[in-house]
Amino acid sequence: MDPSKMRLMGLMTILLFLGIASELGSCKVVQFIFGDSLSDVGNNKYLPRSLATANLPWYGIDFGNGLPNGRFTNGRTVADIIGDKTGLPRPPAFLDPSLDEDMILNNGVNYASGGAGILNETGSLFIQRLPFSKQIELFQGTQDLIKNKIGTVEAKNFFEESRYVIAIGSNDFINNYLMPTYRDSWTYNDNSFISYLMTTLEQQLKQLHSLGARKLIVFGLAPMGCIPLQRVLSLTGKCQTRTNKLAVSFNTAAQKLIENLSENLPNASYRFGNAYDVVEDVINNPHKYGFNNSDSPCCSFGRIRPALTCIPASTLCPDRSKYVFWDEYHPSDTANEMMATEIITRLGFLPTNKTSPPSEAPTAAPHSAPAPATATATVPAPAPH
Numbered sequence: 417m418d419p420s421k422m423r424l425m426g427l428m429t430i431l432l433f434l435g436i437a438s439e440l441g442s443c444k445v446v447q448f449i450f451g452d453s454l455s456d457v458g459n460n461k462y463l464p465r466s467l468a469t470a471n472l473p474w475y476g477i478d479f480g481n482g483l484p485n486g487r488f489t490n491g492r493t494v495a496d497i498i499g500d501k502t503g504l505p506r507p508p509a510f511l512d513p514s515l516d517e518d519m520i521l522n523n524g525v526n527y528a529s530g531g532a533g534i535l536n537e538t539g540s541l542f543i544q545r546l547p548f549s550k551q552i553e554l555f556q557g558t559q560d561l562i563k564n565k566i567g568t569v570e571a572k573n574f575f576e577e578s579r580y581v582i583a584i585g586s587n588d589f590i591n592n593y594l595m596p597t598y599r600d601s602w603t604y605n606d607n608s609f610i611s612y613l614m615t616t617l618e619q620q621l622k623q624l625h626s627l628g629a630r631k632l633i634v635f636g637l638a639p640m641g642c643i644p645l646q647r648v649l650s651l652t653g654k655c656q657t658r659t660n661k662l663a664v665s666f667n668t669a670a671q672k673l674i675e676n677l678s679e680n681l682p683n684a685s686y687r688f689g690n691a692y693d694v695v696e697d698v699i700n701n702p703h704k705y706g707f708n709n710s711d712s713p714c715c716s717f718g719r720i721r722p723a724l725t726c727i728p729a730s731t732l733c734p735d736r737s738k739y740v741f742w743d744e745y746h747p748s749d750t751a752n753e754m755m756a757t758e759i760i761t762r763l764g765f766l767p768t769n770k771t772s773p774p775s776e777a778p779t780a781a782p783h784s785a786p787a788p789a790t791a792t793a794t795v796p797a798p799a800p801h
């Protein structure tokens with residue numbers, strides 16, 4: 417054969433191969449997760465001075481080898497479960513020392529940090545945490561790494577195809593506004609505080625859009641006045657009505673904001689996933705959902721309440737799958753599973769099937785899943801008594 421023809425064919429083969437490789441290779445759909453302890457998969461483990469950590473037993477007892485892994489629950493987070501059920505890989509913690517470009521391209525990144533809020537000042541009692549704004553800043557750093565690795569055009573494509581999950585806000589109440597030690601508690605009233613949160617969140621979501629986030633979901637808050645820590649504030653052990661009302665107001669305002677952004681930002685598909693009513697029903701009717709307890713933590717320190725974190729000396733409930741709450745703040749694996757499943761079903765996402773292969777572009781990416789957002793972060797929340 418004519419050598420020049422052979423060279424041409426070789427060149428075409430290479431071009432074809434590169435074309436396919438770029439399409440199949442770097443277009444893998446991954447998630448970037450932002451949030452607080454409800455989604456933290458280990459970032460705070462690497463913050464040496466953070467008081468919001470889940471580094472001791474019995475955290476993680478129902479996950480992998482059963483040792484603490486940084487998650488603030490006994491098993492999986494809601495984001496873990498929704499990702500699993502929609503065929504998306506679990507993103508590693510941003511601060512995981514083994515994180516590199518290949519890992520990011522194949523799995524995404526999780527920036528969630530226990531104690532974090534929408535506001536920078538939220539959770540300052542925990543000393544170290546990564547507030548949402550900081551998480552976005554770190555995401556920018558991640559983008560630079562990826563641009564250097566695969567080039568600007570491919571990177572733009574990669575970040576626009578990725579799914580973004582934002583689950584944050586309960587700490588802005590529980591570990592800020594509702595605590596008299598924080599300035600915001602006396603600077604704002606309920607309405608002006610929620611406006612302040614919305615203005616801040618709007619800027620943050622617009623910034624993420626400017627960085628390429630197109631498919632994004634923001635989780636609503638759960639009835640956070642019903643977390644065990646809030647119940648012990650009253651003698652009767654009832655849910656804190658005011659706290660729940662704040663969660664409802666937050667959800668209403670956030671939904672409006674996100675729908676508006678989705679309409680007005682170019683190519684944005686921003687969704688608000690609100691599971692408030694489902695979680696409320698589970699808390700009011702635990703038996704209907706197979707639970708036996710929805711008002712106290714499975715991991716507790718005898719009669720001493722609130723024991724602000726689950727520690728090795730704590731006692732575990734006999735059946736962890738029967739408790740809605742794992743500790744004073746966080747839902748158990750079973751509650752997380754129930755919420756994730758319920759939400760996926762309700763919103764008509766992927767009929768999940770473990771046997772079906774994860775498709776290239778999971779139709780029901782997390783981009784559609786809401787979550788429970790109870791509070792966040794363990795430890796020294798100066799509880800009123």
Ligand SMILES: *[C@@H]1O[C@H](CO)[C@@H](O)[C@H](O)[C@H]1NC(C)=O
Nearest residue numbers: 535536547548549550551553
């Ligand atoms: C919040 O912190 C980020 C840095 O993480 C900073 O860029 C931003 O200006 C801060 N926002 C406010 C309102 O102070």
Ligand SMILES: *[C@@H]1O[C@H](CO)[C@@H](O)[C@H](O)[C@H]1NC(C)=O
Nearest residue numbers: 618672673675676677679680
């Ligand atoms: C949506 O946002 C635009 C621009 O930010 C604003 O002018 C408009 O009033 C908003 N609409 C609603 C329904 O909130």
Ligand SMILES: *[C@@H]1O[C@H](CO)[C@@H](O)[C@H](O)[C@H]1NC(C)=O
Nearest residue numbers: 576625628630681682683684
């Ligand atoms: C929106 O999508 C269209 C079609 O894919 C594209 O040409 C355009 O550049 C996108 N705009 C933005 C701001 O992403």
Ligand SMILES: *[C@@H]1O[C@H](CO)[C@@H](O)[C@H](O)[C@H]1NC(C)=O
Nearest residue numbers: 706707708709734735738739
């Ligand atoms: C439910 O809780 C009650 C009281 O805590 C206990 O007596 C009962 O055995 C529990 N039932 C199940 C099925 O775990």
Ligand SMILES: *[C@@H]1O[C@H](CO)[C@@H](O)[C@H](O)[C@H]1NC(C)=O
Nearest residue numbers: 766767768769770771772773
């Ligand atoms: C889902 O998986 C089950 C087996 O686990 C199978 O029987 C069923 O047909 C599958 N459904 C779909 C829609 O693929």
